[in-house]
Amino acid sequence: MLNRSCIRWPGVFFACAVWLVIPVFGSPKSPADEHVQLELISEQNAVVPGKELWFGIRIDLQDGWHTYWTNPGDSGEAARIDWHLPAGYEAGAIQWPYPERLSTPPFADYGYEHQVLLMAPVRPPAQLKDGETQKIAARVRYLVCRDVCIPGQKQLELTLRVNSAAPASPAGELFRATRARLPVPAPPSWKISAASMGDEFVLDLKSGKLAKTPLFLPLHAEQIETAPQVASALPGGVRLHLKKSKHLLKPIPRLEGVVVFASGKAYVVNVPVSQSGKGSHTQ
């Protein structure tokens, strides 16, 4: 559009040149841009009135670089998304796929390498007219690190039309793949319990069969050390010994996090912490 008008009216070339410069000031190129690309994508290619749809920030990282989970671990910082949505829209929380444990002994971070999709549900209002355009925008603040860290922020946007019968968009596959990495509630037959015992929490996971040693990822950074976790066998399950963080000041009522098995399955853990378990004492 811009180029065409510049060609059509050579007299306004100067104005075009100014126009081309403005975006440089409006959205400054960040040093992080060299190592990471962000894009706002939608699972569907149209908005269906009143029907929840999923948006995601796709983060593509250069080899060697990583960004962070909601609990970044010993260093780093999770990305934040501020949605700018048309009136009547409501955005839900980011659904964090389970991360990798990125270890640099004796410390470790929880994060993602290569690519991650940070997806969130958005509910549009029920009263929308077919054919209307809807501008979805998001400001993302993030940190990427390799041996050094670079913060970045990006203003992203996407325009969709309202269509009561929306077909899936090509990005659907990435949403499906990411959903497979979202922790799900544990099956009701499982018994999960946690207790505070001295300088550790013990997390008992009884699924009826002996699972390969899982990894527990705490939702909150200041509760559990990122150190490797020790597991011991229980009848029908496994006990994880989780070293309390030295930054934990008071007893915690619940243990919240994600347990990831070697199979790649991840389950939500949100259980009360017994403060008077056998042989235990409260903090």
Add this chain to the structure above:
Amino acid sequence: MNGLMEEIMKRNLWSSLVITLLLVSSAYGVKVGESAPEFQATDSNGHVQKLSVNRGKFVVLEWHNNGCPYTEKHYESRNMQRLQNEWTSKGVVWFTVISSAPGQQGYVTAQQENEYLKQMGASPTAALLDPQGDVGRLYSAKTTPHMFVVNPAGVLIYDGAIDSKPTTDQADIPSAKNYVSQALEEAIAGKPVSTPTSRPYGCSVKYAH
């Protein structure tokens, strides 16, 4: 055969001993309420600084990496310089500690550090050069910044973040609670420190691998 077995056992014993020592030293590092471990390090002016010499004074330790965006947040805003000024003028000893290994981000020579301090208008009591990471590992310093406060009796009274807003955004500083100032104010007033520890935030300390 026996000799070989003996050798293997000896090696295993040694490696498990080494691993145990590593685990013990890295498990907690230091703990609030306990004696802050003694250290010795050369500062950017070539003087040897020891923690124990400062018994009778409050000592602040500030882990530093001049290329880390979290460190930059507190230096470009002059927040760190203000803190250094305020507290050293009240008799507090302030050690900036640099544990970046040679070749890693934040590593500086003594001369480079002195130029940096001058350029930034920073006034710690001394900037300790810890390229081997000995002081950092002793304190289990995780991030830059990572702050510690030692009381006049040599007891660690604070271990954690500089403040309550774990971001790289300078705009967050005015509304953040500064845990170092809070710990010093409370301890000087004879009160218990209300937030004696918090999760430190920032870049990882760039130790030698």
